[in-house]
Each structure stands twice: as C-alpha cells, then as structure tokens.
Amino acid sequence: MYQHPVRIVLCIPIIIYMIYLLYLLFTYNFNNLLHGQNFWATLPMVIRDLIPIFTGLILSDIGLWLFYGPKNYKQVKENVTKKSQKGYGIASHILALIVALVLMSCASDGNEDVNYVERELSSEIANDEPSNNMTMEDYINLCQEVTGEDIARNPEAFVGKDIILEGEFDILAGEIVMNWFTDSGIIGIKYNGKAVDMQGNVIGNVMTGDYGYVAGRYEGEDDWGHKYINAQIIILDRAE
Helix, strand or coil: CCCCHHHHHHHHHHHHHHHHHHHHHHCCCCHHHHHCCCHHHHHHHHHHHHHHHHHHHHHHHHHHHHHHCHHHHHHHHHHHHCCCCCCCCHHHHHHHHHHHHHHHHHHHHHHHHHHHHHHHHHHCCCCCCCCCCCCHHHHHHHCEECCHHHHHHCHHHHCCCEEEEEEEEEEECCEEEEECCCCCCEEEEECCCCEECCCCCEEECCCCCCEEEEEEEEEEECCCCCEEEEEEEEEECCCC
C-alpha cells in the first residue's frame, strides 16, 4: 500500500469526503419517517435527501479505484480482507457507475414529484381553505384557539382541526412537547422547522423552557396513545 505515496495523497480527499458522507448518513433524522402520521407522504422527501449521499459514496469508491489503480486497489482489498480477489473489479465498478447515474437521474426527475408532495402537505394547513398564498398571520387567524383543558375534556372534537395552543415548551427524548401546567398533561409536537418571534423573525430551535404558541393540526393520539399536533408554526414570546 505504501509503495504508491502519490496515489495515496490523491486519494486522501476522497476518503475524507466518504467519511463525511457516512457521517451524514448515520446522523440523518429518520424520526419523522418512522413516527410521522403519513409514511408515504414523508418517504419521497427522505429518499430525496439520501440519494445524493448514496450517489456520492458510489462515485467516491469509483474515484478511489481509478486514482489508486485497479491493480493496486485489488492488492489492498486482498491485504485487508485476507481473501483473493478475482479480477480488478472492472465489471462491478462499471455497474456501480450505471447505478450512480440512474440514481442521479431519479433524483433529477423526482424533484417535481417531491415538490408536488410538499405542496400537497402544505395545502393541508387549513381545512377546506387554499393555502398556497397563506401568510403566517392568515393561518394563525384561521386556527381555533384552545387550551389543554379543552382537549383533555373533549379530544375528539378537535381531531383534524387547526388549533393554536399557548404554553411552555420542553424537550423529552429529543421530541418537542408542550406543558399545560394542569392535570391534563402534555401534548407532543411534530415539527421540523425553526421557531419564530412574535414579528415572524426566525429565532432558531425550540429549547426547554421556551414559552409561546404552537399552531397546527391536532391529530388525536399516535400508536402509543400520546396526543400530538402536526405543527405548522411555533412562535416564542420572549416577553413572557
């Protein structure tokens, strides 16, 4: 392996890039796919996010194979695996290149489909109301203002409705929840975006102890019997 120092130097950036791609893959948040209310609606967006990672890994492997040389690459694999390698991997790397090109093509062609799904999800913000041009203020005005006690007393009455709740936020097991300070407990909040202030300016991630409002669609209980909201906006009141 050390008989080819120049080739090794050329391969170092590719190896670093592969490590970075693996880091992105293993730290990707699959929570929304696994626990989201609409698996098939979320799946295209997850695929869209992961295709560039897998494509990058495939092309990086082909790059290592080319830069280091098929013969040298074969010797390294034999030294690492302690097994004899048949041929120089030409056929397998050609096949890998074809797969990478297909993935890139699918990612390009799938952008419109993903955008369509995102538009469909966005259009669900309000019941029977067009939402393509809806502002944050419009949506909040459309939401029904309720309390935790209202939901605890008659939860079925709010299922599928857009509501706005006021309270203190907390983070439990990596998930956003809102405390109601009553015996009615807490409500889970499924939300991927950033919190904003009362003027609509982006603040950042929601943190334990933040106080404010969550507006979204109340979905009832999940598979574990926990009440939750699919939030469209979280507003933090810094004056509280």
